[in-house]
Amino acid sequence: MTATASITPPILIDEKQAAARLGLSADYLYRLRTNGPRRRSSKDTPLPPGPAFLRIGRRVVYRPADLEKWLDDMSSGFARVSRRRGRPTKVEQAQRQQQAEG
Template sequence: MNGPFPTTAPEQLLTSRETAERLGLAENTMARMRCHGTGPEFLKLGRAVRYRWRDVEHWLAGRMQTST
């Protein structure tokens, strides 16, 4: 070990645009979901918004439907 920090690779943080593209949504939809609290959890780094893909997957799993 070279220092006090673990050597695991950091998880990639996705921008709102990247997340929207992966989900097939408009970036404005992501912004609206953030405002209403209906989208996946996100990180605020200053003014920048970032998503962890595992949080997006968790949000998607909670939206599974068995009927309409």
């Protein structure tokens, strides 16, 4: 008798697996879950909280769909905009001038 193993995606994954899937450390994922993201200029553009999670007893687990949704939210509306200090470079000045003209 042979056992056939069907490959099905997991329904719930633990914190270490979720961190690996997101490309984050487990410690950073924990901080997102407990304190929310920290950023010096959070008043300007607040970042979303960490991904949705479930607590089963002491275990913290995540749904893969919630992780994907959180990644989509991060990439679409909450992308970090880099702001430089100081005067714009000549290339930036030329780009702004082109945008203003046409």
